[in-house]
Each structure stands twice: as structure tokens, then as C-alpha cells.
Amino acid sequence: MKTAVLAGILLVVLGVISLAYQGVSYTRQKQVLKVGPIEATRNTRERIPLPPLLGGIALAGGIVLIVIGARRGT
DSSP states (O other): OOHHHHHHHHHHHHHHHHHHHOEEEEEEEEEEEEETTEEEEEEEEEEEEOOHHHHHHHHHHHHHHHHHHHHHHO
């Protein structure tokens, strides 16, 4: 396969995942209290939102790369 087709497939997959999940979640551990050997921590879930426009652009760009790569191959 050509490089453009592989990059297009990767962009299509990332675009679909971005549209499906619309963000990345992660857990952060924060120290709340430390008194001598005793520690208290708190876990918080945070999220980095991904706009649907970003997923749509990645999807469209991937489709364009697949089409261009397929035309050059023939």
C-alpha cells in the first residue's frame, strides 16, 4: 500500500474514534493532606474535550488521502 493510503486509513480511524468518544478522560491523583507519615490523596477524573469539528476534518482528510492514493496507484 502507498503511504498516502495508509495515512488516510489512520486519519479515518482517528476521526471516527474522535466523533464517537468526543474527548479523552484521565484520572489525576492529588495529595490533600500530609501530616507526618500519614497522607491523604484524592482521585479526580478529568476530561479533555475534542470538538466534533476536529473529528469531521480528520475523517474528511482521511477520505481525500485514500482517494488520492488510490488514483496514483492505478
